[in-house]
Amino acid sequence: MNIANIKQPFIQTFPGDFSNNPVQRNTPKVLFSTIRPVGFEHPALIAFNESLSEEIGLGKYEAKDLDFLVGNNLPENIRSYATAYAGHQFGNWAGQLGDGRAILAGEIINESGQKTEIQWKGAGATPYSRHADGRAVLRSSVREYLMSEAMYHLGIPTTRALSLCLTGESVVRDMMYNGNPQEEKGAVIIRTAESFLRFGHFELMSAQKEYKTLQDLADFTINNYFPEIQSEGDQKYKDFFESVCRNTANLMVEWYRVGFVHGVMNTDNMSILGLTIDYGPYSMMDEYDLNFTPNTTDLPGRRYAFGKQGQISQWNLWQLANALYPLIKDEKFLEEKLNTYGNYFWESHDNMLCKKFGFNELLDGDEEFFTNWQGLMQELQLDYTLFFKQLENISIDSDLKSILENISYIPLQEENIKKLEHFVQRYYERFSQNTISKQDALELMKKNNPTFILRNYLLFECIEEIETGKTEMLNKLTTALQNPYLEIYPEFSKKRPSNYDDISGCSMLSCSS
Incomplete structure (x- = not known):
């Protein structure tokens, strides 16, 4: 990778230098503090985003780049730093916060003039770590690495992930904040964005x-x-x-x-x-x-x-x-x-909902249609993604019982089949008011309704596999998320299995996740 071209866009302005002393403190009148990553003796690469690296101007990965990916042995041109910010957390003013486990390497400009900031997450404490250690665990790092890329390929503005590495350290975390801390594998990701500036x-x-x-x-x-x-x-x-x-x-x-x-x-x-x-x-x-x-x-x-x-x-x-x-x-x-x-x-x-339903324009009465649809979705506990994929091919003559079995999270009931049948009739009445062809409507739906989404239970299974040193599912999920509007792996296009309903880290997560 070509890391010699990394610049510091505003590091000459309002700095506080805490490079060798990351102890938490208030830093009034300061927007950022220079700080160096802690360094790790036994890192290992899990995943590297080659296409992103080429796109932003860093080039291909070489073995010697592993040190940079975890913040070790930085070249002299890089003065890494963490930024200070404040915020309202859960509706309450929290005062000074800041990059508690994120450290910026700087900014790189590719040949077309695109600017990209590069940031380590999990590379050690900063003055804004609020008494924490600035590390990250493997499970949270895998989740961010994969989901940020999934969102990008879905066409949604997002930060992106360049690399995912093990640090070789153990990190202690109380995953559900229930008094049960455990040692977990430590990890570092590099994430990128045009800018990490926040409210x-x-x-x-x-x-x-x-x-x-x-x-x-x-x-x-x-x-x-x-x-x-x-x-x-x-x-x-x-x-x-x-x-x-x-x-x-x-x-x-x-x-x-x-x-x-x-x-x-x-x-x-x-x-x-x-x-x-x-x-x-x-x-x-x-x-x-x-x-x-x-x-x-x-x-x-x-x-x-x-x-x-x-x-x-x-x-x-x-x-x-x-x-x-x-x-x-x-x-x-x-x-x-x-x-x-x-x-x-x-x-x-x-x-947006019009496009998901294949309607070419918003009409009077659509607000009521959408409200009724929401009520049906909640009452029958229908899978959001699978519902719209079924809708692309559904008709009055479809086997609605079979469809319900595949997309509903509650036991099948005859009255619910009738409710779905009633909705399908209303849907086709509204669909008939389109001024575009059925084929054009179908294309509109396919562009706006993903086939693959990165569900929590899939992430849960992937993380468990990586913990054992395997990356087969990681590779499959990476391929699937890069093609979210196609069905690459049919086994991923199904509702969450019931055995994952109450699994910590799957159905519910904490801020530690």
């Missing part, structure tokens, strides 16, 4: 009343990541906030399209660019449930449940608006944009 970076500077630094950060972000913004003065920051709102709403709609539940939508986990970031206790939707949360820490309130993600994104944008107010200085503008956010979100959401 929380702006919240920190605003809370500290560091308004000059806040403005410098906003200017840096706009100049580097929002080239479409050409306005000046206060209007520039208004345009910036409006773009962030739009990108965030679009991301939420994409999550709903594929049935992704983030699990911990704190403001410090919200990308300023509208990327999916920080893959912890996430889940792809199995049985459809608006109240589903995969995060044990989110119980019993279910703040971050599947059906609340649009609402929470708006709440998080209110917090960003408060942080940017010293630059925008227009309360009415912010209120108007936030109050109309829901209109934009729901219009985009319903248009």
Whole structure:
């Protein structure tokens, strides 16, 4: 790999140097601190994303690159650093947070001018680790490595994963926070993004009343990541906030399209660019449930449940608006944009559902149709992904009993077959109002309904296999997730087996996951 071209885009500004002393502390007036990865004596490569490496300008992997992938023996041109940010966690102000187990190597620019930040996760403590060790375990690293790539190939804005390595160390974690800590294998991933800037970076500077630094950060972000913004003065920051709102709403709609539940939508986990970031206790939707949360820490309130993600994104944008107010200085503008956010979100959401159903446009009455469909999905506990794949070929004459057996998570009942039959009749009445051909409608459905999703039980099985030193399932899942709209492995296109219903790390996860 060509790591000599890695640069530090803003490392000359507002640094704190804690390279040799990562003890947790407050770092007022500081956006980042230089810090070196801890280093590992016996690392081993599990997976490397060759196509991503070529795309971003790092080139092919060589054996000597293993040291860089775990943060060992860094070249002199790299001054690695961790960033400080703040945030609201589960609705409460948490004060200063920061990259607790993430360390940035810097930025690389490929031949076409594309900029990509490169970051280790699990490579040791930083000043923002909050008394933790900055390490990561294998299970959480596998989950992030695979899921970020799965989201990318689904067409959803996201961070991406370059590599997955064992560190050779053991890490102690209490997986479910129930007083049962255990030793687990340690791991490091390298993840990439155009930028890892979060809502929380702006919240920190605003809370500290560091308004000059806040403005410098906003200017840096706009100049580097929002080239479409050409306005000046206060209007520039208004345009910036409006773009962030739009990108965030679009991301939420994409999550709903594929049935992704983030699990911990704190403001410090919200990308300023509208990327999916920080893959912890996430889940792809199995049985459809608006109240589903995969995060044990989110119980019993279910703040971050599947059906609340649009609402929470708006709440998080209110917090960003408060942080940017010293630059925008227009309360009415912010209120108007936030109050109309829901209109934009729901219009985009319903248009997305139209495509999933094969409707070429949104019609009067579709809102009621979608509401009735949601009720059916929840009542019959239908698998979200499998339902839409069945819908591509369903008809009044289809064997609905067989279909229900394959996509429902509750015992088969005659009355439920009748309910599905009634819905199919209503669906075809609505489908007949299309102004495109049936073939074009089918193509629309296939483009918007994935065949393969990375279910938690598949990840669970993959992690267990990697623990034994095998990578066959890892390789199969990698192939499948790179082709999510095709059926590469039919065995992956089935509902979650019942024996995984109550398995920790499968049906429910913690923030440690």
